[in-house]
Amino acid sequence: MAVDCLSSAALYSVLYFAAMSVSSVSLYALKGFNYRGKYLFAVLTAFSFNYFIYSALLAGKYCAGGSPQLFVFISSISVAGIYFDYEFKHFNGFIDFLKYFFIVAASGMIIFFTYGFLIYIFNDRLGHKITFFSYPCSAVITSAVCALLISRLLKKII
Amino acid sequence: MFSEYFLFFNILLFSGFGIEIIFGHKRSDFKPYFTVCAVNSFTLIINSLAFFLLKDSFFVKYAIGEHYVFLMAAASAFFLNELFFMLLRHSDFNIFDSINLVSIVFPMQLYLSAKRAGDVLAASAGAGLAFLIFSSLFFYIKRHVEENSDSADDFTVFCYEMILFGLFSASFSIFFRVV
Numbered sequence: 183m184a185v186d187c188l189s190s191a192a193l194y195s196v197l198y199f200a201a202m203s204v205s206s207v208s209l210y211a212l213k214g215f216n217y218r219g220k221y222l223f224a225v226l227t228a229f230s231f232n233y234f235i236y237s238a239l240l241a242g243k244y245c246a247g248g249s250p251q252l253f254v255f256i257s258s259i260s261v262a263g264i265y266f267d268y269e270f271k272h273f274n275g276f277i278d279f280l281k282y283f284f285i286v287a288a289s290g291m292i293i294f295f296t297y298g299f300l301i302y303i304f305n306d307r308l309g310h311k312i313t314f315f316s317y318p319c320s321a322v323i324t325s326a327v328c329a330l331l332i333s334r335l336l337k338k339i340i
Numbered sequence: 341m342f343s344e345y346f347l348f349f350n351i352l353l354f355s356g357f358g359i360e361i362i363f364g365h366k367r368s369d370f371k372p373y374f375t376v377c378a379v380n381s382f383t384l385i386i387n388s389l390a391f392f393l394l395k396d397s398f399f400v401k402y403a404i405g406e407h408y409v410f411l412m413a414a415a416s417a418f419f420l421n422e423l424f425f426m427l428l429r430h431s432d433f434n435i436f437d438s439i440n441l442v443s444i445v446f447p448m449q450l451y452l453s454a455k456r457a458g459d460v461l462a463a464s465a466g467a468g469l470a471f472l473i474f475s476s477l478f479f480y481i482k483r484h485v486e487e488n489s490d491s492a493d494d495f496t497v498f499c500y501e502m503i504l505f506g507l508f509s510a511s512f513s514i515f516f517r518v519v
Contacts, residue, residue, distance in 0.1 A: 255448050
């Protein structure tokens with residue numbers, strides 16, 4: 183298994199972004215339907231794309247904690263992508279949607295790269311035991327802080 | 341085995357995995373929120389046991405790949421949740437009630453890693469109970485944050501809730517590790 187944590191972070195960012203994009207596009211296409219089965223459809227479609235990327239990029243050789251394949255399963259249920267279905271009616275135009283889409287995407291990617299970089303630095307000292315899934319509580323805190331900072335930065339810029 | 345999974349592993353794990361149910365929708369009433377968490381915990385146990393018991397006798401025997409198993413696990417979790425909601429006459433629906441990480445990913449993790457059916461039962465029961473208790477506790481914290489944050493916008497409140505949730509999870513895990 184490779185221990186190049188920054189390459190792993192890049193791969194996870196790609197999977198995360200792909201799942202979020204596919205889920206939100208699927209749900210946008212089905213926004214006229216009220217049946218909740220559309221969320222199942224979005225997850226299954228996102229998983230198909232993610233599994234293709236996983237196979238094409240030989241993702242199994244990257245550092246992903248206990249089971250590298252498990253990340254493909256986790257990332258295909260894109261919480262952010264599905265949540266956009268709730269937000270479609272609240273967005274004030276396509277630009278507003280894009281703004282929030284990239285806030286969420288950037289936050290997720292920052293988490294992966296922050297974690298990848300930290301693991302890269304502290305890998306030797308902690309006996310090569312750190313993985314992406316070792317400390318979910320700190321990941322939650324990091325994601326919230328990133329989302330807060332990026333949203334404030336974007337609000338000032340846009 | 342049950343207490344090991346309950347204390348050292350699942351609270352920490354499901355603080356992240358159940359996040360979409362907890363944050364997905366602002367429910368002011370505790371009953372529908374608790375119903376959703378209880379149904380998902382029950383589905384988690386059934387799905388974990390069913391897929392593990394079918395592993396050797398069906399999936400391995402007919403060489404069905406793990407990616408197909410995941411597709412079946414997702415569909416199974418969705419329809420089981422919908423069935424229980426129908427039986428309980430649940431009406432206050434949220435987008436993550438039927439399809440979420442709790443009832444889909446953890447059964448897959450057990451399917452990939454567990455060795456015996458007894459381990460699956462202990463792990464899934466510990467996880468389900470931990471999720472139910474943890475999410476119930478968090479409901480009161482979340483309501484308290486909302487009551488005291490009238491001046492902030494929704495997204496900022498959401499981020500503060502995430503921070504609070506992470507700190508809560510960290511304190512739980514540190515407490516049980518120390519004890």
